[in-house]
Amino acid sequence: MQVESFFEWLGQALGSIIRFIVDLLSGLFNTLANAGGNFVDGLSRALGMDTSIISIIALILGLMLLYSAIRAFMRASIVLGIIWLVLGLWLLSWIIN
Numbered sequence: 001m002q003v004e005s006f007f008e009w010l011g012q013a014l015g016s017i018i019r020f021i022v023d024l025l026s027g028l029f030n031t032l033a034n035a036g037g038n039f040v041d042g043l044s045r046a047l048g049m050d051t052s053i054i055s056i057i058a059l060i061l062g063l064m065l066l067y068s069a070i071r072a073f074m075r076a077s078i079v080l081g082i083i084w085l086v087l088g089l090w091l092l093s094w095i096i097n
Contacts, residue, residue, distance in 0.1 A: 048097035055095050062091040 044051045049059070065088030072081035 049095050058091060058095045062088050062095070064088075065091060 040051055040056065044055065047059070049055050065084050069081050069084035069088055072084055
């Protein structure tokens with residue numbers, strides 16, 4: 001009887017530790033998901049755009065096009081810089097109200 005009682009106690013202790021770790025990680029990931037959602041909501045509200053994934057991808061792509069334009073201007077490639085700049089501004093003006 002002593003052995004069964006020991007293993008029952010050990011199983012309960014191990015189960016409690018695992019449950020604590022799972023609850024801790026669940027709370028952490030839930031907090032990170034809420035923070036990410038609040039960030040996207042605030043960003044989209046400030047820019048006046050939708051919170052859809054397509055709008056966020058278009059925003060990132062537009063910013064990358066503007067970055068490419070700046071790099072092209074720094075390399076003294078005026079024509080390519082103007083092309084990247086126009087494309088980036090066109091895309092950003094399309095999603096930002």
